[in-house]
Amino acid sequence: MSKKNRDDIISARRQRWIEKWLDALMQTYPDESARFFKDTTDPFANPVGATMKKGITDLFDVVAAETYDPEAAHAALEPMIRVRAIQEFAPSQAVGFVTEIKSIIRRDAGGSKEGHPQAEKLQQIGDYADRALLAAFDIYMNCKKKVYELRARQARDSVSQLLIKKELISELPDVDPAL
C-alpha cells in the first residue's frame, strides 16, 4: 500500500479517533463534570474542556505524523498535563490517557493483520504514543515541582522583605560594577 493510501486511512478516521480519545480522557472525570467539559464550547467559560479538546487534536497529529516531533509533542501535551497535574489524580491517571489511543485504534482497526502496511502505520502510532507518554511524565513532574516551589516561596517571602528592611537580617549588598 502506498504512503498516500495509508494517509487516507488515517485521515478518514482522524476525527472519529480524536473523539474517542477525548471521550476516554473525559471518562476520568465525574459524569456531570465531563458533560460540562465536553459541551461548553466557550474557551473562557470552560478552559479545561477547551484545553483538552485542542490538546488531544494536536496530539493526534503528532502521533499520526510520519516522523515523531518532540517539540510538537511537548506543545500538545503541556497545557493538558499542566491542568491534570494539579487535579485530583494519581500520577499514572494524570498521564495515562496518552496511550489510550492504542487501544482505540486496536479496537477500531481490528481486521488489520501483521505485515499489512496499515498495521505497520498503526504500530508506529502506538510507538509514538509511548514516546509521548514519557514526555508527559516529564511535564507532569515539572508542574508538581513548580507547585511545591510556589508553596515554599510563599512561606519564605511572606516576611523576608520586612526582616531585611527592619535590618533584623542583613544581606550582602549588590556589588556595584563601577567599583
Place this chain on the structure above:
Amino acid sequence: MAETPKPEDLYQNIDHTMPDEAWEEIPPDLSKGKFCYPTKPKNLDYLDMPTPTKEEWSPADEEWPIPDNWQEIIHEGFKDRLEKYRSLKIFMDVCVRCGACADKCHFFIGTGDPKNMPVLRAELLRSVYRNDFTTAGRILKKLSGGRPLTKQVLKEWFSYFYQCTECRRCSLYCPYGIDTAEITMMGRELLSLLGLNINWILEPAANCFRTGNHLGIQPHAFREMIDFFCDDIEEITGVRIEPTFNRKGAEILFITPSGDVFADPGTYTMMGYLLLFEHLGLDYTLSTYASEGGNFGLFTSSEMMKRLNSKMFAEAERLGVKWILGGECGHMWRVIHQYMDTMNGPPNFGETPKSPITGTVFENAASTRMVHITEFTADLLRHNKLKLDPSRNDNKVVTFHDSCNPSRAMGLLDEPRYVLNSVCNNFYDMPENTIREQTFCCGSGSGLNTEEIMELRMLGGLPRANAVKYVHEKFGVNMLSCICAIDRAALPPLMDYWVPGVDVTGVHELVGNALVMDGEIERTMDLRFEPLNEETEEDADE
C-alpha cells in the same frame, strides 16, 4: 510551610467514575493537602470565640474536638440566623435547582468536583435546613431532600465552605439572586460556633485586634516601613515626602490594606498613593491604630466583622477628620459598601466627602464617609488635575483584573479603566465574559490564600489565568493590574504557574510611575527600581 505529602498519600486509589451512592453519602476528602489548617486555639481564645480544645488538631483526624452537644449548638445557631436574616431564609427556601449557577464557579470549572457547583454547596446547608426547620422535611425526611446533621455533614461543611472564595459570580446568574457568598458566610459562622475556623483567617483577625493589622506589625514598625518607602521614592524621583501619622485635625484619613505596606508588589502601590497625595498637596494623615483596611471578620462572623470595622470610624472620630479615603482593597470595600453603614453607622464625625482639589461631592459615600481611591483619582483626571507622563509605563502592556468585591459588590467597573487609560499607553481588556461583573476570582479570596492548598488555588484561578493567557498571547500583555491586596498576593503565583512572563501591579503603582512631580529629577527607573525602557538600560550600561 506546609508539609509536603507523598504522592502516594495524596493520590492513592482516586477514582473519578460516578459513584453509585447519592451525593449525600459520599464523605468529603479530608486527607492531607486537601484542607486549610484549622486555627490555633490561642487565636480563638484571643477573639473570645468558642475554644473547645487547647490542643492543636487536624481535620484528617477521625474524631474532631467538638463539644458533646454540638448538634444542639448548630441547630440553635441556625435557628437564630434564620430569624435574624430574612435573606438566609429566602435563600434556603427559594432555590428551584435550575442549575444556572452550576458551571459559573471557578472552583467547579477548574476542579470538576460537583460539590463545588454553587447549587450543591448551598445544598450542604439547605438539606439540614429542610430536615430541621420545614414541615415537609420533618415528615418526608430524605424524600424532600432533607438529611440529619451528622459528623460527616459537619466535615463536609468544613471542606466545602472553605473551598468557596465568596466571590459571588454564581449569584450574578441566579434568577432569584441567591447569594452563595452569604450562604458560605452562614456556614462558616455556624462552624465557628464550634471553634472550627482556619488559621489563615483567624490569625490575621487576632493580630488585627492586638497590633492593628493582619501581620501583627507594631505601630513603630508600620511607621518605619512608610519611611523606607519615602527613602525609595526620594532615590527614584528626587522628591522627599514626609507623611504624617495619627495627626489630629487632618482633613482626610487614609486607610489601606496592610498588604500595601508589608508585601510586594503592594508596597509599590503604596508608593504610588504617597506620590499622588504629595502631587496634590493633600491634607491627609495615616493611622497606626486603624492600620488595616482588610477585615477578616467578613470570613468569620458578622460580629467579628463589625468589631474590626468599628476601628475606622473610631479613629476618624478621634482624629476629627472630615472623611476617609480608602486604598485598593477587595473585601475591605465589600464590608464598607454593603455592611458598614448598617453595622457601625451613622458616623459621628465629618461630612459627606468632598474632593478638596476638584470640589466634587461624593454623594454615594454620604453614609460611610469613605471614598475609594480609584473614584477619587478618576475624578482628578476628569478635571485635568494631574500632570502625567504615561510613556513612563510604555514598557508595560497592561490588562485589568476586576477584583470580585469592588466590581460585583460596589460596581466599580469604569473608574479603574479610566485611570489606567490615562496613565499608560498600552491597555487591553480580557474577553467580555471574564471581566467587569462577570469577572473570575483570583481563586484565593476569603481567607484561602494559604500555601497548604496551593493546587486548589491554582485550579480555582485557572479561568482567570486562562483569560490573561489569551491577552498575553494576542497583545503581548505583560502586566496584570488589579485593585485588591489579596489579588496582589495571590495572582503572582497564579501567573507563575499558568502564564509566566506576566507580572502583577496595583493601579496606583502605575499612577505613581506616570506622575510628573514638582522638582523631580529625570526619572530613569520605575517604582520597582527597574529601568523605564530599554534605552535607559543601555544608557546605564554605558
